[in-house]
Amino acid sequence: MLPRSTICLLLLIVSVGPARPAAEHAADAQPILYTAAKSYEPLAWMRGADRFSSGSSIIVRDEKGSRPLVPDFAASADPSVSFDGQRVLFSAKLGPDGPWQIWEVDLAGGTPRRVTPGNDDCIRPFYLPDESAVYACRQAGRFTVISSSISGGKPLALTYGPTNFLPTDVLRDGRILFAAGYPLGTETTPELYTVYSDGSGVESYRCDHGLARHAGRQTSSGDIVFTTARGLARFTSARAHQLSLAVPSGEYAGDVAENPSGDWLLSWRPDSHAHYRLMRWAPGSQNLQSVIDQPDANIVQPAVIATRSVPNHHPSGLHDWNNANLLCLNAYTSKFTFAPGSIHTVRMYARDGSGNSKLLGTAAVEKDGSFFVQVPTEQPLQIELLDEAGKTLKREAGFFYMRRGEQRACVGCHAGPETAPENAVPQILLRSTTPADMTGATAQSAAGGH
Numbered sequence: 001m002l003p004r005s006t007i008c009l010l011l012l013i014v015s016v017g018p019a020r021p022a023a024e025h026a027a028d029a030q031p032i033l034y035t036a037a038k039s040y041e042p043l044a045w046m047r048g049a050d051r052f053s054s055g056s057s058i059i060v061r062d063e064k065g066s067r068p069l070v071p072d073f074a075a076s077a078d079p080s081v082s083f084d085g086q087r088v089l090f091s092a093k094l095g096p097d098g099p100w101q102i103w104e105v106d107l108a109g110g111t112p113r114r115v116t117p118g119n120d121d122c123i124r125p126f127y128l129p130d131e132s133a134v135y136a137c138r139q140a141g142r143f144t145v146i147s148s149s150i151s152g153g154k155p156l157a158l159t160y161g162p163t164n165f166l167p168t169d170v171l172r173d174g175r176i177l178f179a180a181g182y183p184l185g186t187e188t189t190p191e192l193y194t195v196y197s198d199g200s201g202v203e204s205y206r207c208d209h210g211l212a213r214h215a216g217r218q219t220s221s222g223d224i225v226f227t228t229a230r231g232l233a234r235f236t237s238a239r240a241h242q243l244s245l246a247v248p249s250g251e252y253a254g255d256v257a258e259n260p261s262g263d264w265l266l267s268w269r270p271d272s273h274a275h276y277r278l279m280r281w282a283p284g285s286q287n288l289q290s291v292i293d294q295p296d297a298n299i300v301q302p303a304v305i306a307t308r309s310v311p312n313h314h315p316s317g318l319h320d321w322n323n324a325n326l327l328c329l330n331a332y333t334s335k336f337t338f339a340p341g342s343i344h345t346v347r348m349y350a351r352d353g354s355g356n357s358k359l360l361g362t363a364a365v366e367k368d369g370s371f372f373v374q375v376p377t378e379q380p381l382q383i384e385l386l387d388e389a390g391k392t393l394k395r396e397a398g399f400f401y402m403r404r405g406e407q408r409a410c411v412g413c414h415a416g417p418e419t420a421p422e423n424a425v426p427q428i429l430l431r432s433t434t435p436a437d438m439t440g441a442t443a444q445s446a447a448g449g450h
Contacts, residue, residue, distance in 0.1 A: 029063070030259050030260065030261075030304055030305070030306070031060070031061065031062035031063070031304075031305035031306075032060075032061050032062075032257070032265065032302055032303060032304055032305060033058055033059065033060055033061075033069065033079040033081065033088065033301075033302070033303040033305060034058070034059055034061070034079070034278060034292065034299055034300065034301055034302045034303070035052075035056050035057070035058055035059070035076075035077045035078070035079065035298075035299075035300050035301040036056065036057050036059055036294060036297045036298070036299055037052045037054070037055065037056035037057075037077070037297060037298045037300065038054040038055055038056075038296070038297055038298070039052065039053050039054040039298070040052060040056075040253070040276065040298040040300055041053070042214065042215060042227070042253055042254065042300075043190060043212075043214065045123075045124075045136070045143055045164055045166045046164050046181060046187055046190060047164070047187065048138060048141045048142050048143060048164055050100075050121075051077075051123075052075060052077055055074070055075050055096075056075050056076060056077045057069075057075070057076055058070065058076040058077065058079050058088075058090055060107075060305075061292075062305070069088065069090070069105065070090070070092060070103070070105060070112055073092040073093060073094060073112075074092075074093045074094060074095050074096045074098070075092060075093040075096070075100075076090055076091070076092040076093075077090065077091055077092070077123070077301065078090055078091040078123055078124050078125060078301060079301060079303045080125050080126050080127060080303065081107075081303050081304070081305055081306070081308075082127050083127060083129070083307065083308055083309070083310045084307055085107075085305055085306050085307040085308075086106060086107055086108070087104055087105065087106055087107065088104065088105055088107060088303075089102060089103070089104050089115070089125040089126070089127060089133055089135075089150075090102070090103055090104075090105070090125065091103070091122060091123040091124065091125060091135070092112075099119050099120060099121045099122075100121040100122055100123050101114060101115075101116050101122055102114075102115040102116040102122045102123075102125045102133060102135050103115060104150060107305065115133060115148070115150055116135070116137070116148070116155075120137050120138055120139055121137070121138040122135050122136065122137045122138070122146070123135065123136050123138075123143075123166075124136045124166055124167055124168075126167055126169065126170045126176075127170065128147060128170060128197055128311075128313075129170075129174070129310045129311050129312070129313040130197075130313055131149065131150055131151065132147055132148060132149050132150060132197070133147065133148060133149075133150050134146070134147045134158070134167050134170065134176050134197070135147075135167065136164075136165060136166045136167060137155070142162075142163065142164050143164040143165055143166055144157050144158075144159050144160075144165055145157070145158040145159040145165045145166070145167050145176065145178050145195070146158065147176075147197055156198070156199065157199065157378070158176065158195050158197070158198075158199040159178065159180070159195065159199070159202070159401075160378050160379055160380065160401040161180075161184065161185045161380045161399050161401060162185055162351065162355060162380060162399075163180055163181050163184070163185050163186060163187055164180065164181070164187065165178050165179070165180045166178060166179050166180070168192070168214070168215055168216045168217065168226075168254075168255075169216060169217045169218055169224075170311050171194070171218050171224075171311060172218060172222070172309060172311050172312065173311065173312050174196065174197065174311045174312035174313055174314045175194040175195065175196055175197075175201075176194065176195050176196070176197060177192060177193075177194055177205070177216050177217075177218070177224065178192070178193055178194070178195065179191065179192055179193070179213075179214045179215070179216070180193060182204075182209050182398065183396065183397040183398025183399075184202075184204075184398040184399055184400060185380050185398040185399035186397075186398055189209075189211075189212050190212045190213060190214040191204065191209060191212075191213055191214075192204070192205045192206075192213050192214070192216045192224070192226060192235075193205060196314055196316075197313075197314065198314075198316040198317075198318055198403065199378075199403045200316070200317065200318060200402070200403045200406045200408070201406075201408065202400060202401060205224065205235060206235055206240065206241065206242060207240075207335060208240065208241040208242060211228050211229045211230065212227075212228060212229050213226050213227070213228055213233070213242070214226060214227055214254060215227045215253065215254020215255050216254070217254070217255060217256045217257075219256065219258050219264075220258055220262075221236075222236075222237060223235060223236045225245070225256045225264075226254060227252050227253065227254035228242075228244075230244070231244070231245065231247055231249070231250075231252060232244075232245040232247050232252050232254075232256070232266075233245055245283075246284075246286075247266075247281065247288075248268075248281075248286065248287065248288050250268050250269060250270050250271070251268065251269050251270075251271065251272060251276075252266060252267065252268055253267035253268075253269075253276050253298075253300045253301075254267070255267065255300065255301050255302065257302040257303055257304050258304065259280075259304060260304075260306055262282070262283070263280050263281065263282050264280070264281045264282075264283065265278060265279070265280060265291065265302040265304070266278070266279045266280075266281050266288070266302075267279075267298070267299060267300040267301070267302065268288060275294070275295065275296070275297060275298045275299075276298040276299055276300050277290065277291075277292060277293040277294070277299050278290075278291040278292040278293070278299040278302055279291060317406075317407070318403055318404065318405040318406055319405035319406075319407070320405055321404065321405040322377075322404065323374050323375060323376060323377060323404075323439050324374070324375055324376075324377045324402035324403065324404065324405065324406040324407070324408070325372070325373070325374050325375075325406075325407045325408070325435050326372070326373050326374075326375055326402065326408050326409075326410070326435075327370070327371075327372045327407075327408070327409040327410070327426070327428075327429075327435075328346075328369070328370060328371050328372075328409075328410050328412065329369070329370055329409060329410065329411055329412065329421050329422070329426050330368060330369035330370060330411065330412050330421070330422065330426070331343050331346070331365055331369040331370075331371065331385055331412055332369040332412065333369070333411050333412025333421075334394075334412050336394055338385075338393060338394075341367060342387050342393060343365045343369060343385050343386075343387065343393060344364075344365060344386060344387050344388040345362050345363065345364060345365055345385075345386045345390075346362070346363050346364075346365050346371050346373070346383060346384065346385055346386070347359060347360075347361070347362045347383070347384040347386065348360040348361055348362075348363075348373060348375060348381060348382070348383060348384075348438040349381070349382040349383075349384065350376060350379055350380060350381055350382075350440065351379070351380050351399075357382065358440070360375070360376070360381075360438045360439065360440040361373075361436065361437060361438040361439070361440065362386075363436035363438060364428070364436070365385070365428075366426070366427035366428045366431065367427060368424075368426060368427045369412070370426030370427050370428040370429070371428055371436070372426075372428045372429065372432075372433075372435045372436065373435050373436045373437075373438040374435040374436065374437055374438060374439055375402060375438050375439060376439045376440060377401070377402050377403055377404040377405075377406065378401060378402075378403065378404060379401060380399035380400075380401060381399060381400055381401055381402070382395070382396045382398075382399050382400075383395070383396050383400075384396070409421075
């Protein structure tokens, strides 16, 4: 009699095994990977839950046919192809009740190599340009974005805050694209953010927040294509707001994959009662062509097996300091309207062990809207702007964070990364090049200025 674990594995392979492809098209000959899953909930990660609650399997489809990438695993998902097209990072479970871990395997065959240590669930890996990987690891019930060497080494946390974070791509400029709730630090609406591979420079990709945005991927044009509640949309460098994509109606799972021919592979379903199927779409077309349709499984996470450009690698600009410095050039540069001369002081908050706001300090805001503060690192931070009478003008709804030794200048308060600064020396630096202490060492810093 076969062991129970072997029986479970055989049943899994049968239930979510290679899908039956639809009629072949010439453009479908490109080798691909995809995930076949009995159930798939794209946003389950936002509450720290499993997106594949009933098992899943990565399938290879090439000139040899379709087959499981790693048949000896109880479950596998999240395929990510290396820049040279020779290897695959993926998340997988050895046994049905085991944790998700990050693995790597050669596409030519061989024994998979485990990348992540420990027993925490680790999912959604992507290659970084220095033979490292970035992925999400569930710690204390929440997913944090982590980077580490593929060959071993100490993992580095890239995100900090009381929420869940999930990487979705590594951009060509070297930044990591990830999703988290908006406002940052909440668990409400998914939004797209970027961070450098050392954890510095976290920011919203765009500031026109509204409908849900997740599962973002960068295409060859440089645009970021992502899923919304109304279909697919994109960010393009020429516009400060998202643009809708004229795709056929239905629901999209995101994770767009682009063929060398320029066609896109999309996971689509007509409505929430159907399974996702893999479709091919030529940008600008009004039709989707079926590539893989399996009635009893969702076909998601397509990945093209091909070489691609290596993203930029940025050397870290962090310093060996206990804290971080933040220079705001002009708090009046904002999507919110402030009366000229109304902003007098800035307060900084963190969170205590119970999750309540904790005042770190108060500092001056100069007439040109500039302020310069030193803040604690690797914990949630929140900014509040006040008038001369101490009345709140605007307080962040969410949180941001800074890495140890980070020096950062922002154009304004919620101005958006597409806003350029004025070519002028901020008045706060003419007054002093020493930042106001907002590390919590004192209950309140002196508030000069004005």
